[in-house]
Amino acid sequence: xxxxxxxxxxxxxxxxxxxxxxxxxxxxxxxxxxxxxxxxxxxxxxxxxxxxxxxxxxxxxxxxxxxxxxxxxxxxxxxxxxxxxxxxxxxxxxxxxxxxxxxxxxxxxxxxxxxxxxxxxxxxxxxxxxxxxxxxxxxxxxxxxxxxxxxxxxxxxxxxxxxxxxxxxxxxxxxxxxxxxxxxxxxxxxxxxxxxxxxxxx
Amino acid sequence: xxxxxxxxxxxxxxxxxxxxxxxxxxxxxxxxxxxxxxxxxxxxxxxxxxxxxxxxxxxxxxxxxxxxxxxxxxxxxxxxxxxxxxxxxxxxxxxxxxxxxxxxxxxxxxxxxxxxxxxxxxxxxxxxxxxxxxxxxxxxxxxxxxxxxxxxxxxxxxxxxxxxxxxxxxxxxxxxxxxxxxxxxxxxxxxxxxxxxxxxxxxxxxxxxxxxxxxxxxxxxxxxxxxxxxxxxxxxxxxxxxxxxx
Numbered sequence: 001x002x003x004x005x006x007x008x009x010x011x012x013x014x015x016x017x018x019x020x021x022x023x024x025x026x027x028x029x030x031x032x033x034x035x036x037x038x039x040x041x042x043x044x045x046x047x048x049x050x051x052x053x054x055x056x057x058x059x060x061x062x063x064x065x066x067x068x069x070x071x072x073x074x075x076x077x078x079x080x081x082x083x084x085x086x087x088x089x090x091x092x093x094x095x096x097x098x099x100x101x102x103x104x105x106x107x108x109x110x111x112x113x114x115x116x117x118x119x120x121x122x123x124x125x126x127x128x129x130x131x132x133x134x135x136x137x138x139x140x141x142x143x144x145x146x147x148x149x150x151x152x153x154x155x156x157x158x159x160x161x162x163x164x165x166x167x168x169x170x171x172x173x174x175x176x177x178x179x180x181x182x183x184x185x186x187x188x189x190x191x192x193x194x195x196x197x198x199x200x201x202x
Numbered sequence: 203x204x205x206x207x208x209x210x211x212x213x214x215x216x217x218x219x220x221x222x223x224x225x226x227x228x229x230x231x232x233x234x235x236x237x238x239x240x241x242x243x244x245x246x247x248x249x250x251x252x253x254x255x256x257x258x259x260x261x262x263x264x265x266x267x268x269x270x271x272x273x274x275x276x277x278x279x280x281x282x283x284x285x286x287x288x289x290x291x292x293x294x295x296x297x298x299x300x301x302x303x304x305x306x307x308x309x310x311x312x313x314x315x316x317x318x319x320x321x322x323x324x325x326x327x328x329x330x331x332x333x334x335x336x337x338x339x340x341x342x343x344x345x346x347x348x349x350x351x352x353x354x355x356x357x358x359x360x361x362x363x364x365x366x367x368x369x370x371x372x373x374x375x376x377x378x379x380x381x382x383x384x385x386x387x388x389x390x391x392x393x394x395x396x397x398x399x400x401x402x403x404x405x406x407x408x409x410x411x412x413x414x415x416x417x418x419x420x421x422x423x424x425x426x427x428x429x430x431x432x433x434x435x436x437x438x439x440x441x442x443x444x445x446x447x448x
Contacts, residue, residue, distance in 0.1 A: 046260030
C-alpha cells in the first residue's frame with residue numbers, strides 16, 4: 001500500500017519537474033539505495049524517466065549513505081557536509097539522482113489550485129511561505145540567543161576566537177615539540193659519538 | 203494419465219489438453235460479470251493494482267504494448283492513454299467471450315486498440331516487437347507457464363520489460379484469514395453475484411496452485427529475463443513481477 005502511494009507521489013513530483021526525465025532516462029532500469037541511519041529506501045528509475053520505489057528483491061546499482069546529523073547539516077545548506085556523504089557502486093548514477101532529488105520542488109500551489117482555485121491556492125501558498133520564513137527566522141534567532149547565552153552567561157560553548165587561539169597554541173606546541181625532538185636526537189647522536197671516541201682511546 | 207501429460211486445474215489433476223478447454227469454460231461463464239465480481243471480491247483494489255502496474259511499467263508516449271489475457275480490457279485502456287496516438291496497444295486473450303467484452307469496451311471508449319484472439323504459448327508476433335508485455339491475472343490459467351513466459355520474452359525488444367500481475371502467496375500471519383475468505387466467502391459471492399459458485403471455487407484453488415513470488419521470479423529468469431524484481435501488493439495477495447530483456 002505504502003509502496004504504491006510513495007510511487008504515485010514520486011511520479012507526481014516528476015510530472016511537476018519534467019526537466020528531470022531526460023536526465024534520468026539514460027539510467028532507466030537502475031536502482032539506488034538511500035540509507036539514513038537505520039532507515040533505508042531504494043528508488044528505481046523507470047524507462048520514461050520517472051521514479052518508483054524499488055521492489056522486494058531489487059539489487060541496488062549504487063548506494064548513498066548518510067548519518068542523521070549529516071542530513072541535518074545538508075538541510076541547513078552546509079556545503080562541506082556534501083563531501084561527507086558516502087556514495088558506493090555506480091557513483092555517477094548516485095550523484096546524478098541525488099542532484100535531481102535535491103533540485104526537485106513540489107509545486108504546492110498547482111496541486112491546491114485544483115481543489116480550491118488559483119487565487120485561493122496562491123493565497124494559501126503565500127501564507128505558508130510566510131509561516132515557513134517566520135519559523136526559519138525564529139529558529140535562527142533562538143539558536144543565536146542560545147549560543148550567546150552558552151558562550152557569555154554560562155560558558156558551555158567555546159567562542160570562535162577562543163577556539164582559534166587554542167588551535168594556534170596547539171600548532172605552536174606541535175612546532176616546539178618537533179624542534180625539541182630534533183635537538184634531543186642531535187644531542188643523543190653527539191653523546192653516542194663522544195662515548196665511541198672515548199672507547200677507542202681506551 | 204502419465205505425469206508428463208497431466209496438469210492441475212485448481213486442486214484437480216487433468217490432462218494437459220483439457221486444461222485450456224476447462225479454463226475457457228470458466229471464463230466463458232463469468233465473462234459478462236467478470237469486472238463486477240473483481241470489484242466485489244477485491245473491494246475495488248484490483249483497479250489500484252492495475253494502475254500501479256501501469257505506473258511501474260515506465261511506458262511512455264509512442265511505445266508498443268502487448269496486453270496478454272487482457273480480457274475485459276482494463277489495462278489496455280490505461281496503457282492506450284499512456285502511449286497516445288503515436289503508440290500502440292494490442293489486446294489479446296485466448297477466450298473469445300472475454301475478448302468480445304474487452305473489444306466492445308475499447309470501441310465504446312473510442313480507443314483504437316486492436317483485439318486479437320490468441321494463445322499466449324504461441325504468440326503470433328515477430329521477435330523483438332514490443333516495448334512492454336503485460337499479463338494480469340492470466341498466467342496462472344496457462345497450461346505451460348514456462349513456454350508462455352519464453353514467448354513473452356521472445357516478442358519483447360531488447361530493453362523491453364515483461365510485467366506479470368498475479369495472485370501470489372499472502373503474508374503468513376494472514377494466511378488463515380485469507381483461506382477462509384477464499385474457500386468459504388468467495389464461492390458464496392460467486393453464487394450471489396455471478397450465479398456461478400464453481401468458477402469462483404476454481405479461482406480460489408488456482409490461486410493456491412500458482413507459484414509464489416520467488417518461484418515465479420526464478421521462472422522469469424529461466425525464460426531469459428534479467429533484473430527481475432517484484433512488489434507485494436496487499437500483503438502478498440497479489441504480486442507484480444517486472445523483468446527486462448537484455
